Amino acid sequence: MAAGSDHGLKKIVWKRIKDTIITDCRKSDIWKILILDHFTTKLLSSCCKMSDLMAEKITIVEDLFKKREPVLEMKAIYFMTPTLKCVEAFIGDFEKKPKYKAAYVYFTDYCPDDLFNKMKSRCGKFIRVVKEINISFLPQEAQVFTCNNPEAFRSIYSPHSQDKRSTLETLADQIVTLCATLDEYPGVRYKKESNMENAKTLAELVDNKLAKHYELDDSAKKKGKTQAQLLIVERGFDPVSPILHELTYQAMAYDLVDIKDDTYRYKLKDGSEKQALLNEDDMLWVNLRHKHIAEVGGEIPKLVKEISASKQQPDEKITISKLAQMMKKMPSFRKQLNEKTTHLQLAEDCMKHFANNVEKLCKAEQDLAVGADVDGAKVKDPMRTLLPVLLHPYTTYDKIRAVLLYIFSLNGTTDENLSKLIQHVKIEDEREFILNWKELGVSIITPNQMSLFSRKSTRRDRSQEEKYNLSRWTPVIKDVMEDAVENKLDTKEWPHLSESPAAWNGSGAVSARQKHKASAQDERRTGSRLIVFVIGGITYSEMRCAYEVTQAVKSCEVIVGSSHILTPTSLLDNIKALSKAPMETFTIEERNNA
């Protein structure tokens, strides 16, 4: 089972599933078959293992959409999303010739009435249990969730999109299931933007659905608001974080190394291919992922020493000390060995990529992003910082990222300047990489470059914090989280949608400076949660902030999530694709040669 923090999302989800699905099926002692669709497969895979299921008397796991062998002696547990496709597949199992003895049906969310009636009328007599357990999000990490919907980006931000409203509704449903799983009824707030309304729309949807959910919910007797707050914000509020080169282990690895489905593939010195899953089962990953690569690099000599020590070959004569060493080779140690090798490789890989881009690029990026150089002197002419990057033969994507940072630091540039930059980077045919950012509400072209109006909000003063020179930028979301926890979020910028519980309202205002005293004021906030949802995708650096803030403010747990997780490359590709018109479907008509 996934190790990690005791109150991680995965543990909570697994517990919920155990309490509902598994407890129901324990009542009859026979073995059961579990049938999953694509989403629930991912969901279960992320929070438990086959051995956990086997311990609960589930013998095999099947795919709902594949043709399955009938097993009439066993009961089947169906865990699926309430969509037409799933319900049709389920009905198909029982309508003509029943495949199983009986069915226990569990939906991840509320089932629309028409589908429910369909199920009822066509195979109702085989159903022993039908419940709606509200879990339709993916617990990615202990404090990170996703809605498993990368398409949402296009759906919400593309000017050609037809289904923005329905995507927002689906996201709202998923957020509500998150709150339900965490047993929270949070106060909802959103970031007010002058030109984008998505946060407001989503916030309203979530608020309404939350109210409806807690009315319909079986287990909760009229639930009042809990000590939790949900903040909804759009990607455009911080365009810098997703394209900056980050130097913490996880963010760097996903940016520079090709990691698909959280699996890192590499070759050992002897040529054998290995793959490693980077998730919370790997304790070493959990410890290293948010550290700066320099610190990870410091751990490596230690790891190397340990590995070489254990590689001693046992000789024929079995002395007791050799015995002890062989004991060390037992799988628990071998597992650790594998993990160490993986991270050695990965860190090496990261550093290899980094060495190509080293000082100039990252330094320039940091200067542009933060607006000041290492010594704190303000950058007066961003073009001077940008120029060396453009002249050096970096990859196109790296140059695009630098140009974007330049534009963001100026809050938009003139058309003329932009054309010159585009020419320089040689992306005349691919201007969308830069221009489409306007769909996210980020200004790219402003007529007057000397705009006195700075849209940028003032950042927290972090000059007291120790930082690496190439990691001076802090994602804006960290400021938001810290302000929210300290109850300092401006109500004009972050309007409340409905009543928030007292502790968050500002009525029980607590001075930030007194946080360190273990006083009664802290007690009010023990176990409170801050949930932050970013429309349009979340980055690894922002995920890291959630952990950092939780660590610093022990009384509040911060959970972040989005429709999906971004890497800089994937974001740039998505932005470029925004202006593509939807693909026309071609139907081939066959002519019958009779």
Add this chain to the structure above:
Amino acid sequence: MRDRLGDLQLFLSESPEEARPSEEQSPEEAQPLELYMFQGEDEMEQIYKEAQLMQKEMLMLKLDVKRLGKQNTRFLTSVRRISSIKRDSNALGRDIKARGEAIYARLERLGKRSKELEEEHGAASAVARMARSQCVYLTRAFHEAMCEYNRAEMLQRENCKTRIQRQAEIMGREVSREQIEEMIETGKCSLFSDNLLLEGRTARSALTEIENRHKELLELEGRIRDIRELFFQMALLVEEQGCMLDNIQANVGQTRDYVAKASAQIRQAVRYKKNNPCKKLFCCCFPCCR
């Protein structure tokens, strides 16, 4: 969470007539239904029985390991009847070994059976997959139990070493852990080769203590050596299986569309052939009068 069983049952009680037409259809379909019966029912029964027995055995093994752990601590704390405590520890160790080997043998048999089923029914058939997952699950559980044992013995080892160190300090001599390791390795109590004269009762009792600890350590190593073979095999087995077998997504991904057995299809084909209208006509026109 919402339980909708009530809604379902309400509907069913309201409309009994609708249920009947579907029942009428089923007698016609009864014959083909037979053909699709689950092939491996008996085998699965056996496998599940075996699995349950093995789980019981493993529970007993775990209890033995816990007892060994308790016994070990007793050895450290009580000074009386060390020999009897030692005897018990060794007996437990032998017990664990015997049980472990029995379970391992059964696991091997189960593994073979599972492979046979795979060949008989195909790797993607329900029976084969059920057998295989039971195998994997039981192997892991057994491996866990053995790791528990290893942990208990390692703990005991460390405790003994600490005791030796402390006793040596009482005697006025500092002993480092590496020296103790050496002592264990060579099997000799080199500590005392230098001290020819041991004066005082405290020194002498400390000496006896250390000797006892030393003996205990040697016996512990002996126990571990006995069981080493088994442990190793287990460990390799688990590693061979790899972690992907425990991953749900990988398991679901491996399932294949079910293809009904050839026999069923042939029977259907024969029936269709018999019912072939052309043939029927043919038979009518030219009755076979033999």
